Amino acid sequence: MHELGIVFHMIDTLEEVGRDNGLTSIAKVTLNLGEVSGVLPDYLLDCWRWAADRSDLLRGAELDIEKIDAVTVCNACGRTYATLAHGKTCPHCGSNDTVLLRGNEAEIDTIEGW
Amino acid sequence: MDRIKVIEVKEDVLANNDRAAQALRERLHDQGTLLVNLMSSPGSGKTTLLSATLDALRDELSIGVMEADVDSDVDAYTVQGHGAKAVQLHTGGMCHLDAAMTEQGLRELGTDELDLVFLENVGNLICPAEFDTGAAKKVMILSTPEGHDKPLKYPLMFEVSDLVIVSKMDVAPYFDFDLEQFEKNVRMRNPHATILPVSAKTGEGMDAWYEWLRESVASWKH
Structure with missing residues (x-):
């Protein structure tokens, strides 16, 4: 359940960004979430609803998760x-000298508010 | 209603924790206190290893311990019995420690005079790997009964660790633990980690661990 911890940190960042931009309410937050980020979207959404509704700035705000395939x-x-199908070992040549290109992201992309 | 503004944030969800952790690390560097984040599964022998380490090093280094658990204070009592300054941190249900919780624990502990502080993280091979606590070194302990395949199953924990301790080596034969295969599995994920097989019970390999600590403390003070 590290999703709850992640949501608390997200909310800290969002409150800071909101303050810096003079927002009184945030309606939508878009998050880029990689397939192998270790963050489960369903858990994250549950934690988000619970925690966001306790923030004046984020009450009712929608969390839109854009999933990113891992390559x-x-x-x-x-x-x-x-990545998800084959892990660390290349299915083409069998080498383990492989590097994750994308899919590890957990990044707040944009927010919409007033 | 005012006009809706769209603001581009482009920031990692844990960016604020990473900043707090970095600030804490710099402060501890300035005062010459080495913070070691100890991570493992429950029951890997962290507290036993720590108790032996305190017995061996307490005359040469001033050591503090922060014990993090969801609840109870049994571990803090145990290590206090071995001469360390100890505090118990309760995460209140959370599966990991972050930089803010660590800083709070350090305040309670009082680190001014300390050379070395162990942060005994919550027993869990997943979440503690994700959160930077501000520690200078990350050490993970894998006990031989857990099996040599764990680096394949919990890759991030092995990727982020500076040192991997293989504990309970005295019972390795009973669990068909293959050290060579384990080392291969770790190397695939993390070519730079140091791997130390030890047994706190028989003392096997413990000198290498103490030497690693002495060297890490000395180089952190420069």
């Missing part, structure tokens, strides 16, 4: 593959 590149053969 790994192989340094040995140069090809890419779906």
Whole structure:
């Protein structure tokens, strides 16, 4: 359940951004969430609803999660593959010399408010 | 209603924790206190390892311990019995510690005179790996009964650790623990981690751990 901890940190950041931009209410927050970020969207949404409704700035705010597929590149053969299906080992050539290209993100993209 | 504004934030969800952790790390560096974040599953032998470490090093280093658990204070009592200044932190249901909770614990502990502080994180191989506490070094302990396949199942924990301690080596044969395979599994995730097999019970490998601590404390003070 690290989702609740993550939501608390998100809310701190959002309250700071809201203050800096003179917002009194935030209606929508868009989050880029990678497939292998270790954050579960369903849990995150549950925690978000509970915690956001306790903030004056964020009461009722919608959390829109944009999921990002995880892709790994192989340094040995140069090809890419779906991380979730094959993990650390390249399905094309069997090498373990591979690097995650994307899919690890957990980033607040934009907010909408007034 | 006012006009709706769209603001681009583009910030990691844990960015504010990362900033707080970095500030804490710099402050501890200035005062020469090495904070070590100890992470593992429940029952890996963290408290036993710590007790032996306090017995061995308390005459040469001034050591503090922060014990984090969801509840209870049994661990803080145990390590206090071994001569360390100790505080118990309760996470109130949370599965990990973050920089703010760590800072609060350090305030309670009082770190001015301390060379070394152990933060015994909540027993869990997932969440503690995600949150920077402000520690200078991350150490994870894997006990041999847990199996040599754990780096494959909990990759992030092994990726972020500076040192991997393999505890309970005295019972490794009973659990078919393959140290060579374990090292391969760790290396695949983290080529730079130091791996130390130890047994707090027989003393095997403990000198290497103490030496690692002495060197880490000395280099942190420069």
